[in-house]
Amino acid sequence: MGKLVDLNLVVLSGTLAVAPELYRFDSGRRRLDYLVTVRTMTDGRTRTNTISVKYWDPPTRLVRKKLIRGDRLWIAGTVQRRFWSTLDGKRSQLEVVASQVVYRASDLTLEAFDPDQKVVQSVDFAAATT
Numbered sequence: 246m247g248k249l250v251d252l253n254l255v256v257l258s259g260t261l262a263v264a265p266e267l268y269r270f271d272s273g274r275r276r277l278d279y280l281v282t283v284r285t286m287t288d289g290r291t292r293t294n295t296i297s298v299k300y301w302d303p304p305t306r307l308v309r310k311k312l313i314r315g316d317r318l319w320i321a322g323t324v325q326r327r328f329w330s331t332l333d334g335k336r337s338q339l340e341v342v343a344s345q346v347v348y349r350a351s352d353l354t355l356e357a358f359d360p361d362q363k364v365v366q367s368v369d370f371a372a373a374t375t
Contacts, residue, residue, distance in 0.1 A: 259283035319347040
């Protein structure tokens with residue numbers, strides 16, 4: 246029998262709960278933090294979850310984009326658990342580390358930012374569907 250391989254892959258589609266926050270570090274790295282609200286339907290009931298997303302070293306074009314609460318995002322990435330200590334003891338939180346962010350740039354255009362390729366890909370759905 247072959248060796249088992251695990252897969253850590255998350256794809257989210259949701260809306261921004263608040264505007265993203267940009268952090269700049271002394272090392273020169275940057276991080277955009279998002280809170281994304283995702284609604285799912287289970288047994289006829291709607292469940293809403295707010296998920297923390299970290300996007301390390303995002304493209305400058307995405308940093309400059311003024312996203313606001315309610316903007317729709319698609320996010321691909323991995324899940325990680327972050328640990329820290331408080332006076333009350335050890336804490337942890339699950340969060341998504343984004344590898345790609347896609348936002349709705351206009352009514353019918355999506356823009357994708359791929360940090361590995363440093364390329365912006367635009368798809369004009371109006372032209373593709375008319």
